[in-house]
Amino acid sequence: MAFALLEAKAGETMLLLGNEAIVRGALEGGVDVVTCYPGTPSSEVPDAFFRMRGDGAYYFEYSVNEKVALEVAGGAALGGLSALTTMKHVGVNVAADPLMTLCQVTVPGGLVLLSADDPGCHSSQNEQDNRYYARLAGMPCLEPATAQEAKDMAAFALELSRKTAHPIMLRTTTRVNHLRGPVLLGEIPAARERRQSEKNPRQFVPLPASARQHHPATLIRLETIRGAAENSPFNSISGRGRLGVVASGISRAYLSDVLLESPELAEAVSIFELGFSYPLPEKALLEFVRGRDTIVVLEELEPILENDLRVLIQKNGLKTIVVGKGESLPRHGEYSTQVVRAALRQTLSLPPASVRHAAPLSDLPQRPPNMCAGCPHRASFLAVRQVFGDEAFYSSDIGCYTLGILPPFKAADFTLCMGSSVSAGSGFALASGKPVVAFIGDSTFFHSGITGLVNAVFNGHNLLVVILDNHTTGMTGHQPNPGVDATIHGENAARVDIATLVRACGVTQVKKVNPVNNKAAVAAIRELAAGTGVRVLIAEEPCPIHARRVKKSAKAVTAHVSGDPGGCGEVMETVACPAFYLDGGKFAINESQCTGCMLCAQICREIKAKSKEAGK
C-alpha cells in the first residue's frame, strides 16, 4: 500500500495535520525507532507510523506504558539508533524516571521526546506545563506553532540530538497537534550506515562516582546548545514598535492574527518569537529587551518564560517592566485571539476592542460524551450495579469507562491516573470499610494496573477488580495492546493472556465472564462479592467498533420492541442505551444504531431480537 506521507517528494506541498507533519519530519530527520504509549492529543503520530510499518525503514512499537516506551527508545539511542518517543503530557509523569537520567548519560544515536500537552483539558485529567520537565531534566525544548514548523522542528530535533548526543523535547499543545496547514516537504534520506553499538560503562552506568561527573558535563552541553538557540531560525524578531512582545507556542499564531487585523497594534509592537525556547537564547533576548520600557510575555499555562525574563532583567540591572500572568493573561486554559488582543490593548492603554456577537444560549440540550450503543462496559456497569447498587465505592481509571460516572450507572467515585483504580481502590477500602469495586480497561491494566494488583495481593487489600477487557484501547483510537487478538496487520501472535497473568500475580479468586450475558455476569459478581481479599472479574467482550473495523465482524441481529412499549420504562432507565428513543412518546429502538448486543432484551421481555435480513 502506498502512503502519501512516505512517498511524497521533496518540494511538494501537502496539507497536513500537525501530528502528520511530525511524522514526516521524523522521517526526514532519519528516525530509526519509534515507540509510544497512545494518548490524545499525541495519538495520530504513532498511529501513522503503525499504519505505514513495513513500508518505512523504521522499527515501531506500541509500548505498554510511557516509561517502557522511553526506556526502549532510550536503549536504542544508547545503542546508536535515532529514536522518537511520543506521549501525552501526563505520560511524561510516568516516563519521568528514565528521562532524568537519559539527559545525563547521553544518547549517542539521538533521542526526541514528543510531549503533547493539553491546555484546556480537551481530553485529559489535568492541565500541566511540561516545559517544566525540559528544565527539570535539562532538556532542550522546541515548540512549533504551525504544521510547517511541526515538520521542520521534528527533523531538526533528531539531527540536533544526534549531533549533541543529548535528548531533545518537542513540545506541542492540542491545537498544534490537531491543526492542519500546508507543509513544504523535504527529503527523506536514504538509510544511513548504522552506528556500531559500543560498550562505555563509565558513561552509561550512572554510579555515584560517574553521576557526579555527569551533572556538570550536562550543564556544559546545555550551554553549547544555548549557542544553537541564539542563532536558530526558529527564533525570530519582527516589527518596529516600542512595546516588546515575547511569544511562544501557539500564542504566536494568535498574536499573528491579532496583528493581521489591527494595523494600529501591529505598528505599536516588536515581536520576539521563541520556537527554540530552551535553553533560552539569553543574548538575543537581552538585546531585544534592552532599551524597552515594557515587555509582554505570551505563553499558555505557567509563567516560565516570564520568570526567566525577570531573572535576565534583574541580573543585567535593567528597569524593563514585564507584563505576564495576571487578570488578562490567565495561568490556566488556552489563549485565543481575544485574550492576546485584550492584553496588548490594556498594556498600550487602548480601550478594549468591542466584538459584537449573538449571546450564547445556555438552556440548549447538551450532547455529553456517552458510551456507544452496544458498548460492553454498559453491560458490566449494569451487572455491578445490580449487585452493589450505591453500597459500594467505585474506583475508576482512565479510558472510555470513566464515562461510567454518568447516570444511571454512577460507577465512578474517584480516579487519579492510569492504573490508579487498583491501588487507590486498595487505600480507599481501608478508609471506607465499604465494598470497593475497581474498574480498569485491558490496555490500562497492562499499562500500570499489574503492579497495583501485585501490591494488593502482597499487602492483603480487600477489593473487587473488574478488568473491562474489550480487546483494544478504545478511547484513544483503537490501538493494540498485548492482550488483543488481532490488529490491522493481522493476528497478534504474542498475545498475553490476562487471566493467566492475574493468577500469576497471586490472585486466587478469578472469574471470567462475557458481561453482555447479564445472568452469568450477575452470578459471577455475586459470588465474588461474597468473598474477601483481592478478587478479579475479567469482563471480556470486544468493543463493537474495534470488532467491525479490525475483525470485520458484526452481529446478525438487532433489538426491536415486539411487545408493549409501555413496559419498557425500566430498561430505558437502567440500560440507557443511545439507540433508545421515544417515537411519539412510545419507547422504540433505533435499528441503525443498535449493534445487536441484546443486553436490553435480557432486562425487558417486551424486546426481542430480529434478524437484520428479515427486517429488510
Add this chain to the structure above:
Amino acid sequence: MNPNTVRMRIFLTGVGGQGTLTATTLLAKAALDAGFTVTAGEIHGMAQRGGVVESAVLLGGYLSPKIGFGEADLLLGFEPLETLRALPYLAPGGVVVSNTQAVPPLRVSLGQDMYPKQEVIEAKARECSARAVFVACQDLGIRAGSAQSANMVLLGAAAGTGALPFGLAALEKAVNAYLKPALAGINLAALRLGAEASA
C-alpha cells in the same frame, strides 16, 4: 476572488458521525488547491459518536487553528441545534448555511429535554446574520445516492450561496482528488444538489 486579498474564517459544527471532519479537510484542501493559504483546526478525543464536533477553516493568512465569538464570516451547521449553539461565533454580517434535519441528543430522544423548534432556529440565525440558508441535507443526500453524503450537500450549498471565495468547481475537483473514487459519483451529485438548493 483573489487569494491574495481574501481573508475569511469558516466555522463548522455538527455531531460525531456526520462527516464534519471529512468535510472540513476537503474544504481546506480545495482552498489550498485554489491558491489560498489555509489553516484548519479540529479537536479529537472525547468527541465520540454523538458528541458535538466543531472545526475551523481559515483562509488568507490566518495562523490560529480556532475561531472565537464574533469572528466567523461563514457558519456551516451540519445539524440545526448545533447551528443554533454556534451562532455566537458568527461575525456581524456573516452568513449561515445549515442543515434542517436534526440528530436529537440522547436526553431529547428519551423525552427528558426539548429540541428547539426549527422556526426558532431559523429566526435566531436570521437575526444575527446577513443571510441564513437552510437545506434538508439528508433528503438531498439520499437523492444523490446516500444519506452519508449530506456533508457534501452542505458544502455544495455553501458554494451555491456564493459565500465561499471559490466556486463549486473547486469542490468538485477536490472530491475527485481526495475522496474515495467509488463514492465520487454520489458525492459530486450531492455537491450539485446542495448548490442548486441554496442558489
